[in-house]
Amino acid sequence: MESAAVYSIEPGTEGPSVRLTGDWTADAMGAAGAALRRELGRPRRVDFDLTGVGRLDTAGAFALIKAAGEAFDLSHVQARPETVRLMTLVAQAASRKAVVRPAPTGFHELTIRVGKGVVNVGAEAIDTMVFLGHLLVVLGRTAVNLVTRPKRVRWPALVGLMERAGLDAIPIVAVTSFFIGAVIALLGINQLRQFGAEVFTVELIGIAVLREFGIVITAVLLAGRSASSFAAELGSMKMNQEIDAMQVLGVDPFEALVFPRFGALLITIPLLTFVAVLAGLFGGLVVTWNVLGLGPAFFLQRIVDNVGPTHFWVGLSKAPVMAAVIAGIGCRQGLEVGVDVESLGRRVTAAVVHAIFAIIMIDAAFALMFMELDL
Numbered sequence: 001m002e003s004a005a006v007y008s009i010e011p012g013t014e015g016p017s018v019r020l021t022g023d024w025t026a027d028a029m030g031a032a033g034a035a036l037r038r039e040l041g042r043p044r045r046v047d048f049d050l051t052g053v054g055r056l057d058t059a060g061a062f063a064l065i066k067a068a069g070e071a072f073d074l075s076h077v078q079a080r081p082e083t084v085r086l087m088t089l090v091a092q093a094a095s096r097k098a099v100v101r102p103a104p105t106g107f108h109e110l111t112i113r114v115g116k117g118v119v120n121v122g123a124e125a126i127d128t129m130v131f132l133g134h135l136l137v138v139l140g141r142t143a144v145n146l147v148t149r150p151k152r153v154r155w156p157a158l159v160g161l162m163e164r165a166g167l168d169a170i171p172i173v174a175v176t177s178f179f180i181g182a183v184i185a186l187l188g189i190n191q192l193r194q195f196g197a198e199v200f201t202v203e204l205i206g207i208a209v210l211r212e213f214g215i216v217i218t219a220v221l222l223a224g225r226s227a228s229s230f231a232a233e234l235g236s237m238k239m240n241q242e243i244d245a246m247q248v249l250g251v252d253p254f255e256a257l258v259f260p261r262f263g264a265l266l267i268t269i270p271l272l273t274f275v276a277v278l279a280g281l282f283g284g285l286v287v288t289w290n291v292l293g294l295g296p297a298f299f300l301q302r303i304v305d306n307v308g309p310t311h312f313w314v315g316l317s318k319a320p321v322m323a324a325v326i327a328g329i330g331c332r333q334g335l336e337v338g339v340d341v342e343s344l345g346r347r348v349t350a351a352v353v354h355a356i357f358a359i360i361m362i363d364a365a366f367a368l369m370f371m372e373l374d375l
Contacts, residue, residue: 003054005032015045015071021052024060033063043071050079050087061090131332135262138254157260165226165261166268170275172225177209177217177276181283184208189291198292202299205284206307214277215315216363218269219322223355227330230261231351234334235344243335258331265323273319277312314375318366322359329355 003022010017018036022028040046046068050056065072065087077087103109145152188201234257237243243253281303288294333351337344 003028005029005060007032007036009036009039012047015043015047016040017047017049019049019052020064021054023055024053024063025055025057026059028055029060029063033060033067036063037067040067040069042069045073046071046076048077048079050077050083053079053083056083056086058086058090061087062094065091065094127336128332131328131335134254135258135328138252138259139262142255142259154256154260157256158263161260161264162268164229165222165264166272169222169225169268169272173218173221173272173276174279176221177214177279178283180213180217181205181209181280181285182287183283184213184280185284185287185291189287199294199302201288201292202284202294202302203306205281205288206303207311209277209280209284210307210311211315212363214280215273215318215322216359217280218272218276218319219326219359220356222265222269222272222322223326223359224352226261226265227326227333227351227355228348230327230330231334231337231348232344234331235337235347238335238337239339239341239344253335258327258335261331262324262327265327266320269323269326270316270319273316277315310375314370318363321362321366325358325362326355329358 005020005022005024005028007018007020010019018040024032048064048068053060072091074084074088074091077084079087142153184205185201188204189198192198192200192204234243237257243257246253246256285296285299288299289296330351333347333354337347
């Protein structure tokens with residue numbers, strides 16, 4: 001059992017002499033160190049007698065050094081050899097001053113930031129390739145299971161996510177696409193009226209909605225809705241160590257968590273794109289009917305005769321790629337979440353931003369490809 005730290009001060013001609021007894025440790029010292037410092041004040045010299053000290057740790061040694069201040073000298077310490085060694089180490093550590101390095105400025109700061117950015121981009125690229133490789137392995141394994149052991153596929157999770165990511169998203173996708181189609185119709189009418197070609201607004205609506213806006217609006221809405229949801233769900237599980245527990249139990253998180261989300265978007269985005277196309281055409285039809293007086297029969301006939309199904313299939317061909325990108329980015333960012341809430345918020349934001357950026361880039365790449373194919 002530890003005994004309380006006790007000290008006594010005896011005045012001397014050159015300076016006070018301090019004799020200590022008991023245990024000078026973090027637990028037993030209490031306020032003795034602060035009291036000793038107040039009583040000593042600022043002496044020119046202090047002699048310490050530590051022969052009566054039972055136990056001494058770094059906290060007690062530092063308290064003695066701090067109490068003596070600039071007057072502390074190891075040559076004036078009388079103690080056992082092991083105590084002297086401890087006092088020497090603590091005194092050396094206490095005498096060191098922190099090295100203050102000036103903050104980089106100007107070109108130096110710019111170079112450091114650019115270097116860190118390049119390193120981060122490289123690390124993100126490597127992590128993305130690792131994620132993609134693991135996902136491809138799981139997709140191949142699941143494809144085999146569909147034929148050989150269909151019961152191993154997590155159908156309840158897949159169907160539930162299809163409902164959340166697909167069925168529940170129909171209202172927002174339909175309403176947004178309706179107004180997009182209406183806006184395209186209004187802009188087309190105002191611009192083509194200058195040339196007396198308002199009737200060609202129907203073709204403008206058909207091509208824009210079927211080819212671009214149907215799939216792009218659907219993908220952007222799901223990027224903000226599903227990618228963020230996937231990142232938040234997986235990130236919360238990562239913070240609570242549920243994913244680590246699954247790995248300990250022998251369950252592959254990619255097979256149990258990533259694949260159902262990937263498959264759900266892969267199935268539902270084409271269906272949502274079809275809904276978006278219908279809603280966009282209906283919005284354009286309503287505007288042309290009210291502004292130009294073109295009836296639904298005339299509108300649909302011009303769509304069939306002058307636009308055709310090619311633009312619809314061109315737009316729909318982008319859906320699987322958009323689904324893979326949105327699901328992949330959302331799940332990857334969720335699996336990269338750390339142990340703090342700040343990391344969760346940062347990864348959820350990154351999931352939405354990266355997904356929308358990827359959607360725009362992929363759509364531009366498809367536009368260039370189809371232009372070269374003359375489609």
